[in-house]
Amino acid sequence: MGSEIHVQQHEPIAEIDPNLYGHFAEHLGRCIYGGLWVGEDDRVPTDDGIRMDTIDLLANLEMPVLRWPGGCFADDYHWEDGIGPREERPTRRNAFWTQGRADIPEEPNEFGTEEFMRVCDLLDAEPYLAANLGSGSPGEAADWLEYCNYDGDTELANRRAENGSEEPHDVKFWGVGNENWGCGGRLSPEQYAEEFRRFATYLRSVDGLLSEQDVELVSVGHIHDDWNRKFLDALSECASFTEGPYDLMEHMSVHRYYEAGSDTDFDDEEYFRLLARSRKVGGDVDNAVDALSVYAPESDISIVVDEWGVWHPEATNTNGLEQENTVRDAISAAGVFDDLHERADVVAMANIAQTVNVLQCLVQTDEEDAWATPTYQVFDLYENHAGGTALDTVVDTDAHEVEDEPYDVPLVSASASAHGDEVYVTLSNRALDSEDVTVSLDEASASVADSAVLFADTEVDEYSRKDNADAFTPGEIDVDENGDGIFEVSVPASSVVALTVEA
Numbered sequence: 001m002g003s004e005i006h007v008q009q010h011e012p013i014a015e016i017d018p019n020l021y022g023h024f025a026e027h028l029g030r031c032i033y034g035g036l037w038v039g040e041d042d043r044v045p046t047d048d049g050i051r052m053d054t055i056d057l058l059a060n061l062e063m064p065v066l067r068w069p070g071g072c073f074a075d076d077y078h079w080e081d082g083i084g085p086r087e088e089r090p091t092r093r094n095a096f097w098t099q100g101r102a103d104i105p106e107e108p109n110e111f112g113t114e115e116f117m118r119v120c121d122l123l124d125a126e127p128y129l130a131a132n133l134g135s136g137s138p139g140e141a142a143d144w145l146e147y148c149n150y151d152g153d154t155e156l157a158n159r160r161a162e163n164g165s166e167e168p169h170d171v172k173f174w175g176v177g178n179e180n181w182g183c184g185g186r187l188s189p190e191q192y193a194e195e196f197r198r199f200a201t202y203l204r205s206v207d208g209l210l211s212e213q214d215v216e217l218v219s220v221g222h223i224h225d226d227w228n229r230k231f232l233d234a235l236s237e238c239a240s241f242t243e244g245p246y247d248l249m250e251h252m253s254v255h256r257y258y259e260a261g262s263d264t265d266f267d268d269e270e271y272f273r274l275l276a277r278s279r280k281v282g283g284d285v286d287n288a289v290d291a292l293s294v295y296a297p298e299s300d301i302s303i304v305v306d307e308w309g310v311w312h313p314e315a316t317n318t319n320g321l322e323q324e325n326t327v328r329d330a331i332s333a334a335g336v337f338d339d340l341h342e343r344a345d346v347v348a349m350a351n352i353a354q355t356v357n358v359l360q361c362l363v364q365t366d367e368e369d370a371w372a373t374p375t376y377q378v379f380d381l382y383e384n385h386a387g388g389t390a391l392d393t394v395v396d397t398d399a400h401e402v403e404d405e406p407y408d409v410p411l412v413s414a415s416a417s418a419h420g421d422e423v424y425v426t427l428s429n430r431a432l433d434s435e436d437v438t439v440s441l442d443e444a445s446a447s448v449a450d451s452a453v454l455f456a457d458t459e460v461d462e463y464s465r466k467d468n469a470d471a472f473t474p475g476e477i478d479v480d481e482n483g484d485g486i487f488e489v490s491v492p493a494s495s496v497v498a499l500t501v502e503a
């Protein structure tokens with residue numbers, strides 16, 4: 001019977017924050033070393049050690065924000081190890097990950113704060129730093145903020161200038177730890193509340209007196225709702241003469257990974273199971289919002305999904321968490337974006353894991369080349385939503401039920417955003433057969449100005465290699481205009497379509 005999508009132009013949700021299309025880079029496998037940084041390796045063009053073929057690909061995405069240095073790595077990272085002359089920097093343990101594809105848990109610290117800030121400058125991306133709460137101290141975190149943001153005459157500000165950055169880095173986003181319920185210290189929610197108060201107090205002090213940048217703090221949340229509620233409840237016991245306990249943060253984070261079967265060897269039911277599990281991202285946001293509505297109903301704390309994506313069983317610590325990146329993975333990302341757009345009023349940022357070579361990466365590299373993955377193409381297509389107003393989008397479609405999963409899989413997923421006189425519509429056909437889709441808008445005079453399709457001629461288990469990356473780029477697709485703001489498009493199996501509508 002086909003599927004129907006109705007874009008309700010007069011039912012705005014909220015502006016889609018460009019930071020929903022954010023990224024995450026951790027000192028893990030070949031994400032940093034070999035992906036973003038090659039040092040003096042002259043096999044690829046570099047900018048003082050930064051790998052420019054990777055940068056060129058990422059720059060095309062207009063990356064809004066980049067989270068660093070972790071991840072679990074962040075809670076055993078001491079930032080002063082990564083500044084100053086590189087030849088004088090110490091090699092330290094990497095307590096959680098190995099570098100490259102070798103099982104060597106060592107961190108050379110060649111890539112540190114200044115190198116990361118240079119990457120952000122090259123990408124015109126906002127830096128997002130995760131402070132070490134697990135093995136660090138509030139003073140160490142406050143010192144890092146002072147080093148990055150203070151434009152004055154202290155030892156740390158002067159040290160930054162000596163390291164080549166006379167102007168402050170003006171880092172806006174600061175994570176107060178990472179997964180402190182797990183690798184970041186295995187803290188109870190009550191213990192994390194105590195530590196969060198300490199760290200946030202000192203970071204706030206540096207922000208208020210030493211930084212012209214309005215710093216935004218991100219607390220660590222959990223996908224288990226009880227943890228969030230216990231943390232928020234314990235935080236309420238904070239005594240303060242200047243602000244309430246929930247004024248110590250602007251955002252609360254959640255992380256969600258999902259998988260089903262092998263990265264490339266999966267059957268039809270595993271295909272749908274992965275898509276069903278990807279819907280948990282939206283559910284995690286809803287649960288976090290519900291907890292905040294109980295304990296901080298007057299606050300405007302928003303949700304940051306600063307780690308999300310597919311984590312296949314092939315990605316292990318001994319291979320640097322590398323996995324093949326397929327069309328199936330990319331289609332799941334399109335659905336996650338649709339769910340985040342639907343929640344644009346409460347989600348301020350999302351950061352896929354990870355940027356280069358690791359997990360659901362957007363760019364892959366070898367010693368001499370860099371290329372885009374299918375997920376890269378979805379980001380490129382969807383980022384046209386950035387800064388637009390999310391519109392309520394009603395999808396009437398069949399659903400595939402997946403046994404023992406809390407979510408089924410609507411065969412068509414979609415979202416839309418308004419940009420002045422244009423409406424941008426994206427939709428994915430998750431069915432394994434083509435689907436006739438009708439798209440209707442409220443404005444009868446609407447007409448299609450542009451259209452594109454991803455993965456029309458590729459199988460769901462196809463994955464990116466340097467010799468086939470062009471096969472995943474967008475193609476053209478025909479759209480029939482029926483008048484009265486109604487359009488029909490035959491959407492190929494397992495594909496993603498974008499329509500630019502003048503309305």
